[in-house]
Amino acid sequence: MANNSIELNVRMEVEKVRSKRKDWGLKWYVFLIPSFLGILLFMVYPIFESLRLSFYQSNGTVEHYIGLANFKSVLTSNSFWNAVWNTFFIGIFQIIITIPLGFIFASIINSTKRGQNFFKVLYFLPNVTSIVAAAMIFAFVLHPEMGIVNYVLHAIGLPTPGWLSDPSTSKWAVIILAVWHWVGFVIIICLANLQAIPSEMYEAAKIDGASGLQQWFFITIPNMAGTFAFLLITGWIGALQRFNEVYVLGGPNGSPARSIQTMGAFIYERGFTGFEFGIASAATYIMFILILVFTFINLKVSKMKI
Amino acid sequence: MKAGLSYRKREQIAGGFKFVILLVFGLLLITPFVWMVSVGFDRTANVTMPFPPKLVPKHPSSFNFGIVFENGSLIKAYLNSAIVTVSSVLIGVSASLLAGYAFSKGRFKGKKVLFVVVLCTLMIPMEPRLIPLYKLFNSVHLLNTFWPLVLPSLISGMLIFLCKQFFDQLPDTLREASQIDGAGEFTTFFRIYLPLAGPIVATMIILAFIWSWNDFMWPLVVLNDKELQTVPLYLASFSLENGTRLGGLTMALATMSVLPIVILYLFLQKYIIQSIALSGVKGE
Numbered sequence: 145m146a147n148n149s150i151e152l153n154v155r156m157e158v159e160k161v162r163s164k165r166k167d168w169g170l171k172w173y174v175f176l177i178p179s180f181l182g183i184l185l186f187m188v189y190p191i192f193e194s195l196r197l198s199f200y201q202s203n204g205t206v207e208h209y210i211g212l213a214n215f216k217s218v219l220t221s222n223s224f225w226n227a228v229w230n231t232f233f234i235g236i237f238q239i240i241i242t243i244p245l246g247f248i249f250a251s252i253i254n255s256t257k258r259g260q261n262f263f264k265v266l267y268f269l270p271n272v273t274s275i276v277a278a279a280m281i282f283a284f285v286l287h288p289e290m291g292i293v294n295y296v297l298h299a300i301g302l303p304t305p306g307w308l309s310d311p312s313t314s315k316w317a318v319i320i321l322a323v324w325h326w327v328g329f330v331i332i333i334c335l336a337n338l339q340a341i342p343s344e345m346y347e348a349a350k351i352d353g354a355s356g357l358q359q360w361f362f363i364t365i366p367n368m369a370g371t372f373a374f375l376l377i378t379g380w381i382g383a384l385q386r387f388n389e390v391y392v393l394g395g396p397n398g399s400p401a402r403s404i405q406t407m408g409a410f411i412y413e414r415g416f417t418g419f420e421f422g423i424a425s426a427a428t429y430i431m432f433i434l435i436l437v438f439t440f441i442n443l444k445v446s447k448m449k450i
Numbered sequence: 451m452k453a454g455l456s457y458r459k460r461e462q463i464a465g466g467f468k469f470v471i472l473l474v475f476g477l478l479l480i481t482p483f484v485w486m487v488s489v490g491f492d493r494t495a496n497v498t499m500p501f502p503p504k505l506v507p508k509h510p511s512s513f514n515f516g517i518v519f520e521n522g523s524l525i526k527a528y529l530n531s532a533i534v535t536v537s538s539v540l541i542g543v544s545a546s547l548l549a550g551y552a553f554s555k556g557r558f559k560g561k562k563v564l565f566v567v568v569l570c571t572l573m574i575p576m577e578p579r580l581i582p583l584y585k586l587f588n589s590v591h592l593l594n595t596f597w598p599l600v601l602p603s604l605i606s607g608m609l610i611f612l613c614k615q616f617f618d619q620l621p622d623t624l625r626e627a628s629q630i631d632g633a634g635e636f637t638t639f640f641r642i643y644l645p646l647a648g649p650i651v652a653t654m655i656i657l658a659f660i661w662s663w664n665d666f667m668w669p670l671v672v673l674n675d676k677e678l679q680t681v682p683l684y685l686a687s688f689s690l691e692n693g694t695r696l697g698g699l700t701m702a703l704a705t706m707s708v709l710p711i712v713i714l715y716l717f718l719q720k721y722i723i724q725s726i727a728l729s730g731v732k733g734e
Contacts, residue, residue, distance in 0.1 A: 169558045171636075179546065182605030187574055258469055263472050265716070272660075274508065280685055280688075281483075283689065283694055284700070321646075328451070333726075391687045428577045
């Protein structure tokens, strides 16, 4: 009897709290005010304004509607397609080199007993330095006459490319920088996911007599498929937005001979050195749609839960 | 018995082999940094770069570092970067904590839809927003101030997402207990949940710090005033002005720009690596 009345009391208390919570529903919106103010002002408004601008001829002060002319002019412009080509070329090679390389190093680090943490810290070091500073250093590292890379190449009897001074090799210079800077990130992500593979799987394989290499091929790699997909897509999205290092190495027009001008640099050049806001907006929308498609695939693949 | 011994021996040899490989490639990876420091200490490198490359310069001198500090631009850039980064982190983390908490523990109309809106912001890159934001800040005469760099940090979908996930792991019963005691939603948040949020706050600060400190394209667009340049902007303008002349000076400057971050990294490496892994594993 006494028990029952206590239970009733507690239930009533909880009910009271629940109903009170309903009254406080409005309070929750207060928690969201700062973030949604930011979303409206710095996300929603600029996205629509940018779309509007892409249908106008505009230099920031004078505007008039010209329909799809900006898109037409961007899509028929050689320098835009050159920028797309450069962006894709650098991005594709950065990714197909860095992911396998990073994965192999992550696997070795994961399987070594000594100094695991030391290697983690060492390999991640390039990634913590800003890409701007890194580009500044690499302009010298890859210098055709005074750089250490060509010094080593020459010493072991290999040809010494002109790197950033030659349009036919300059993209490779950016790729080398990009691989060097990104590999630490790939290693960290791979390591985190390698350590999440249940050890029972390896133990079972060992009992069945699988060698280390067999375990790597038949257990590790299939278990890492999601991680590879994630790295592939985030890497690709980052590659589509490449700007900082090519700006430092080649300026807004991507010298030499526009050979390293990326889409981001094209947008910057047309928008902020030429003040052709309409053209630049159309170009950003084309890029935005590309990024959106890949981000969407990423969210699907990595199965982010809402 | 014999087979077991040889297996162990094989394992040991393989372990030693792996260690050597990792060490060699690791050193290769940081060679640019080592060379950077070495050239920075070489006064003559401003005229002719030391060739063949040396680990220790022939006549070590702190001349280049002297110039970097005398000139004062780098220190100024550090101050600017510090102001921008601290303010950005402060407002970004605060706003995201509030929103993340509401999305985790709140019960209100439109919660799901609003959270989808937040996730959608993850898909919106900076580039399509550059020109409208430039025009927006221009129209309120805030170009060439720090406001355009700080204010947009108010919204970070990634931080809200990480924060919500963290609060999801904390039990709801804490809330109910606190409210039976008569505390309101804000008191509950500040007194009960916030003190438990230490680990995620640290992660959020680290990520927001990295994003803001390395931000380049947007600051390049809104800051023309040399007095207001952040560290990356100053480095880029120095580099574009001088190209590959003045090797010694450039490398001394690069060293001084990298050093504080590397020191910070060595102290906080565990947390930084964890944060990166967390943001990587959970999306974006």
